[in-house]
Amino acid sequence: MAGSGGLDSVLRLLIGLLLAAHVSQARQLRFVTLVYRHGDRSPVRAYPKDPHQESAWPQGFGQLTQIGMKQHWELGQALRARYKGFLNETYNRHEIYVRSTDVDRTLMSAEANLAGLYPPDGIQVFNPNITWQPIPVHTVPESEDQLLKFPILPCPKYLKLQEDTRHSPEYVNKTRDNLDFMKMVVNETGLSTCTLESVWTISDILFCESRHNLSLPAWATPEVLARLIDLKDFSFRFLFGITGQEQKARLQGGVLVGQILKNITEAAHNASSDLKLIAYSTHDTTLGALQMALDVYNGKQAPYASCHIFELYQENSGNFTVEMYFRNDSSRAPYPLTLPGCDHSCPLEHFQSLLQRVIAEDWRKECQLPGQNKDTEVIVGLVICGCILFLLIVLMLTVLFRQKSQPVGYQHVSDLGEEHS
Template sequence: MATGRCPSSGSPLRIIPVLLGLVLVTAPLAQARQLRFVTLVYRHGDRSPVKTYPNDAHRESAWPQGFGQLTQIGMRQHWDLGQELRHRYKGFLNESYSRHEIYVRSTDIDRTLMSAEANLAGLYPPAGSQVFNPNISWQPIPVDTVPDSRDRLLKYPILPCPKYLQLQEETRHSSEYIKKTKDNLEFLQMVANETGLSDCSLESVWSISDILFCEKTHNMSLPSWATPEVRARLSDLKDFSFRFLFGIHKQVQKARLQGGVLVHQILKNMAAAHNTSNELKLIAYSAHDTTVGALQMALDVYNGKQAPYASCHIFELFEEGPGNFTVEMYFRNESGNPPYPLTLPGCDHTCPFQDFQRLLQPVIAENWEKECQIGDTTSDTRVIIGLVACGCILLLLVALLLTVLLRQKSQPAGYHHVSDALEEQT
C-alpha cells in the first residue's frame, strides 16, 4: 500500500511563500496620491454699489461706508469661505498659520483687501501661542498688493493695450453685438429715460443692474419701473457685457492679452511647486468678477454668468507618483455647497500637468507688450534722455557764445601808449 510522503524542508512548496513574503517586505511601497499645491482666485464679498444713477432715490449717504465698500454680509461670506477652505484642506495646511505655506495677494481696492482679511480670519482662527488677545478670535496675516497703475495680474481689463481696444471695436461690429443692440434698443431707451442717464448702452447698462441688485439685497425700496421682469432682463444684459469684455469675438486673441496673463502665472507657480523643497502650499488671489471672468474665458470654462460674491475658482495640483503630476479644477459659487468640478476642454477632469500646460499655450503671450502693440518704452525713454542731453549741451554752448560776445562788446578801451613826441606837442 502506497504511503503519503511529506515534503522535505527544502521542498519548493515551502520556499514559494517564503519568497513571496520577502518580496512584499522588501518591495518599495507605492506612493499614495497626494495634494501638493493649491491656487485660489476669488471674488470679493457683498458690497455697496460702485456708483448711482441721477434719478436714484438712494444716495451714497444711504450706505454706511459709501460706494464700492465691503458690507457686513460680504465679511461674513468670506469668513464662511475661509471656514470651508479650512475643512477642505484639513491635514494639508497647518492648523495654525505659517507664513512659509501661504501667500495672499489682492488688488489695491478696499473691498478685496478686506475680503482677503475676512477669509484668512476664517481659515486661520488663532490658537495657542498665536492668540495675542483672549477676547479676539483673530490674528493679523499679511496680504500683499501693488498699486492699480502697476497691476497687470489681477485688475481686468488690463490697460493700456491698444490691440485689445482694437479687438473690442471689432466686437462692436460683430453680428451678435449688433443683433443684441437692435433687440434691446427700445428697452435701453426706457432705462435711460427712467434713470436720467444721457446714454445707456450694452456696455454701460451693467451698472443699473448692479445698483438695483445691491439695493434689493439690502432691503431698500426700488422704483416702480424696476419690476422683476425688468431686473431679469437687465441681469441678462449685464452677463452679455461680461462676455463682451473677454469673448464673443476672437476670444483666444483677447485671452492672450487679458486672462491668459493670470493663467501663465498660475502655471509657473504650479511648475515651481514640483520642487519638493518648496514649502509654499497655497496661493490666494483676492480680486473681482472681471478677474474670475477673464480667467475662466481664457480657460474656456466660463458658464456665461457673472461670478457671484465670494465665488472661488480652485486649482489643485496632485502628485500621483514620482514626477507624475495632475491638475483638477473646481468652482465654488454658492455658500454652503461643495464646489463643482470644472474640466479643461480637451482633457479629463484629472488632467496630466503636461497636457494642462500644452492645452493652454494658445492663450499665453510670450511678449505681452509686443502683442498689445505697446511701444518700447525703454527705447523711447533712452531717445528722450538723449535728446534732452543734446538740447542741454546746445543751450550751454549758445549761452557760452553769447557771454563771450557780450563781454567783447562791453569791454572798455584799454591802455594805449602815447608817444613822447605827441605828449610834448600837447
C-alpha cells in the same frame, strides 16, 4: 480551529501591510492656487433718479458689507475643512501667500477669509477676547497692477478688438433687440445714455438694493430685472469674448493664467519649498477674464465670494496632475472644471501645453497695433541717431576746447612797451 485562527491572523496582517503600503503611495496634494471674488458690497454708484444715494450705505459706495464679511469668513472655514491635513493647523507664514487688488472690498475680503482659514490657537492667541490674528495681505497700487485688475490697460490691440466686437453680428443684433428697453432705462433712471456696455451698472445697483431690503422703483419689475441680468452677463462676455476671444485672452486673462502656471510649475519642481497655497483676492472681471482664457466660463457673472481653485497633485507614478474646481454656491461642494482638450485630472505638461496659446511672450509688444510697432521702431531709431549725433558734437567741442587751452610753447616776448613807459 487554532490553525485556522492563525492563518486568519496572518492574512489580516498581510492585508493591513498592503493597505498601509497603498496609503503611503497615495497621490499627494502639493500646491493650491485660489482666485476668489470679494464678498457682498454696496453698489459702486447710484443713478441720477435713485432714491437711495450714497448716504443710504453705512460706508458709502463700493464697500464690503457685513454680509460680505461673513461670506468670506465662511469661505475661509470651508477651505480650512477642505485642506485639513494639508495646511498647518495654525498660521505658518511660510506656507501661504495672499495678494489682493488695492481696493477696500478685496483687501477686507482677504482679511475676513484668513480669519476663517486661520483662527488663532495656543500661542497665536494674543488676546483671549479676540478670536482673530493679523495675517499679511499683499497688494500693489491699482495703477501698477498688471496681474489682477481687469481689463489691463493701456493696450491698443485690446481696444481695437473691443471695437471689432461692437461691429460683430451678435453685438449689433443684441443692441437692436434691446434698443427700446435701454431707452426706457434711460428715461426711468435719468441717465444721459445707456449701452450694452454700461447697462450692467443699473442691474448691479438694483441687485445690491434688493439684497439689502431697500425699496425698488415701480418700473423695476421681475421681468425688467431678469432682462437687466441678461444684458449684464452679455457685457462680461463683451469684455473678454464674442469676437477674438483667444486674442483677448492673450492680452487679458492669459496674463494671470501665465503667472498661475509659473507658480504651479515651480511648486512641482521644488519639493523642498514650504509654500503650499497662493490666494488672489479679486473681482468678478478677474474671474471672468481668467475663465474666458481657460475656456471654462459658464456665461454668468461670478457671484460674491466665488472661488476658482487650482490643485496640483503628485500621483503614485511621481508625475504631476492639475485639477480645477469652482465654488459658486456655499450650499454645495465646489464643482469640477475640465480644461477643454484634457481630462479633469490633467497631466501638468499637457495642461501647460494647452494653455500656451493664451500666454503672450511679450505682452507689451502684442498690445501694439501693427502700425504702432513700425512707428515705435522709427522713433527708437531717430532717438538713437540723435543721441549719437549729440555725442559726436560734444566730442568735437571737447577736442576744440582742449586745443585752445593748451600752451603754445616758447615765444619771444617784446619789451617795447616797458621801454616806452
